[in-house]
Amino acid sequence: MSQAKRLYELQAVDHEIEVKENALRGVEAGLGQRDALERVQALIQAQQQALDDLKRRLHHQEWELEDLTTKIAALEERLYSGRITNPKELSSLQHEVELLKAQRSRTEDRALELMAAVDKAKEGLAARHQELDRAEKQWQAEQAQLRSQQAQLREALAALRQSRHSLGQQVDSAHLTLYETLKAKKQGQAVARVEQGMCRGCRISLPTHLLQEARQRVAQCTSCHRILYLD
Ligand SMILES: [Zn+2]
Incomplete structure (x- = not known):
């Protein structure tokens, strides 16, 4: 084999080594890379916070409802006790009960709205958890594939470097x-x-x-x- 032919073959091997080294760098950059999963995890965290916030607001409305119901019961007890005989006082008490009932009705509406929002947020969060499960499985599969590619490339590179070495020895x-x-x-x-x-x-x-x-x-x-x- 002529020196030029050996050098030509050497060049082909060098080129192949470069190609494989680049591929190996790409594979190794992808190993342990969890960006896609971390994005979903960040979304889950944000959705969980939004759900917690909705639950807090719902509890607040529920406490307010309890409070209003207690107040209304106390006023109605006085109203129908027969202890109050002054018509002006009775009428004022009646009016106060009506106002509180209207307020309770509005609070009930808000509580219902919040309950629906809590349900929706729970559904969204559950779907996001499923998405994370899927992404995690896909990630595991991809990582396994990358590890296998890494092993193959390393093996191929070792063989190429061996060829490179022996060809190099055959050239002046x-x-x-x-x-x-x-x-x-x-x-x-x-x-x-x-x-x-x-x-x-x-x-x-x-x-x-x-x-x-x-x-x-x-x-x-x-x-x-x-x-x-x-x-
Ligand atoms: Zn030329």
Whole structure:
């Protein structure tokens, strides 16, 4: 195998290593990433707080109802006790009872509204808990998949690095240095295949003597300086 062919293969392995390393970085960034779950948990917390608030307001209305009922009962007891005979006082008492009853009716309406709101909030919260359960299951499945991908990529990378190592040993150190230098300058493309007399790196037609030279030893394109590889 010619040095240029080995370098060309080395480049393919290097490219594959880069691709797999990028994929591994992506996989590892996703491992332990709980953003999606935390968003649902934050919603649950907010909905729970809203529900607690509604319950507090409902209790407040219920206490007020009790209080009003007690007051009304006491006033009615006086009203119908026969102890009060003054018509003006009776009428004033009657009026006070009516006002309190109207107030109780409004409080009852508010309590009913709050009960409905509490029920609705409970339903919403239960649905959100179900959503969290689903998201948690999905997350577990995704994490398992990511761990499996991570293991596969690590294994593949170990094999590629082994190939890289043995290919590197089969190349002269001066050529390897040239390859590394060009690779850094040419975005990883240090070796260019020659097709129909043309350098695939820069698409320039190469002179015949250079093509002959490239068949025999490591030669560089006169235009882009990449190492030329002919089949
Ligand atoms: Zn070229």
